[in-house]
Ligand SMILES: Nc1ncnc2c1ncn2[C@@H]1O[C@H](COP(=O)(O)OP(=O)(O)OP(=O)(O)O)[C@@H](O)[C@H]1O
């Protein structure tokens with residue numbers, strides 16, 4: 263019961279702390295360059311929040327979130343390219359590599375409203391269609407993981423092949439404005455950063471509510487005993503579908519915000535490697551917790567920037583080693599470090615006792631064995 | 635809960651696995667408040683009958699509850715029609731609390747909007763079930779820390795809040811202590827008063843104590859059916875359980891050592907869900 267009272271309080275304190283850091287501290291101490299870097303991490307963290315929901319709570323190892331991230335990103339990038347080009351004109355790279363004729367499926371994204379709606383709905387809609395096909399057929403576990411991974415690979419290959427309409431390997435870049443604001447102006451950079459921070463916090467709030475809701479409990483039930491849930495009269499496919507679609511929508515929004523912050527989107531940002539990197543951050547942070555995925559992802563992204571600046575080529579190995587260490591010795595991720603230290607012994611298999619707190623407040627659940 | 639007088643009527647139920655008939659033209663009629671025990675040696679097809687009635691395996695023939703045909707429907711639809719089952723190995727949600735387990739079981743008909751809400755307090759139907767299964771004190775404990783017997787009771791409680799009119803229980807007292815068996819028997823009598831109940835059991839003593847009627851299954855077919863006394867006196871039943879006819883007439887003595895349900899090392903024909 264104490265856990266229950268402390269739980270919501272802890273989350274509010276955490277979110278308030280996050281707000282102070284992101285809205286006040288970061289803009290005042292970080293250079294514009296570093297601020298944009300952090301902004302990129304925040305976008306990755308949004309994807310991570312969705313992965314926490316789908317994988318941590320729903321048991322779906324979503325190894326292909328790069329697809330939805332990429333969808334959101336390319337939608338936004340198309341709009342920025344078109345608005346940079348001006349009404350009726352074609353983006354620069356089309357003039358350079360192609361015929362200079364804007365393809366019909368680009369045209370709707372001249373409108374900021376259409377673009378925004380598409381960013382919010384298209385990734386979720388595609389996830390719904392995919393999810394219906396996958397979950398109704400009871401594809402799960404490693405098969406699901408491989409399928410989503412293959413999707414990311416296919417998506418990247420598709421993009422690379424369309425040099426004249428998607429920019430191919432180079433992707434889309436060189437954006438000058440965002441909804442009429444000059445992207446080179448530091449004030450506007452800070453504004454975009456603040457938008458990303460606000461969106462991330464809003465996603466955390468939404469996810470926190472989902473974790474506490476009856477739906478959140480049901481999702482855990484499906485994760486642990488899908489068949490049992492079926493015999494209680496639920497269709498587990500629909501329950502999983504909701505989490506999968508929300509995770510996709512979060513990744514899509516993340517991608518859309520990534521574009522004006524990073525100034526580029528290319529197949530390298532949406533394929534297999536970034537998709538796995540998302541998962542690694544979540545696993546390291548603690549997939550079953552609310553804040554673990556966010557902190558883990560920011561930490562990993564930060565480490566990647568720093569280490570690959572200093573020791574190029576070394577990062578991949580380090581990342582792999584880190585993942586193995588966490589899975590072997592800290593299956594609940596860094597978020598479970600607290601519980602482990604408190605118990606004063608090495609983490610054994612998750613015992614039921616710490617889960618009592620989780621039962622009262624799922625947002626606190628911190629221990630979870632990693633299974634694929 | 636409205637009293638229903640519907641009964642379960644199974645006709646010609648057949649389940650084949652690659653040509654092997656695990657259940658072969660089984661007829662069963664079970665009325666409300668008649669605690670029906672389904673017994674038979676390992677591999678007789680008892681679990682497969684429950685699987686067929688709940689849509690887990692495909693079957694031919696017919697199984698009606700009231701006017702509703704069950705065969706051919708999906709598992710979750712059958713559950714919504716009021717046919718609930720338990721599993722040979724207790725399968726509660728170990729990481730969720732007793733309350734959460736029951737609340738989920740009670741909620742299959744909740745609207746999406748209601749699902750997105752946070753539960754406030756304990757729903758009436760859940761607190762009633764908690765009393766019935768004597769787990770009120772355990773309400774906030776994770777189901778994983780319950781004793782084996784308590785887990786089975788929680789399963790029964792979940793069937794109750796699910797508003798199941800037909801309960802199909804697969805070895806509910808396996809591995810329980812004598813005390814727990816007695817309590818479970820009383821519980822089943824109580825909940826069976828206004829429901830249709832089929833209990834699959836190996837424990838003959840338990841069966842003799844609580845069965846109103848018995849169906850003996852062998853090789854996928856119904857071998858014998860009737861009261862406990864009638865079934866026990868049936869020479870075909872004795873033959874199946876003893877391997878030869880006209881040995882010890884006392885079924886309980888004969889079957890107990892051969893089919894100890896608590897014996898975890900007994901070869902399992904397949905992984906249970
Ligand atoms: N999915 C399946 N595929 C193939 N054969 C199966 C399958 N399920 C059950 N069988 C076979 O069907 C027969 C009946 O099995 P069932 O599990 O119904 O027996 P049971 O009466 O419940 O036995 P027990 O008392 O050991 O639980 C067995 O021979 C079993 O091997």
Ligand SMILES: [Mg+2]
Pocket residue numbers: 680681682722804
């Ligand atoms: Mg069985």
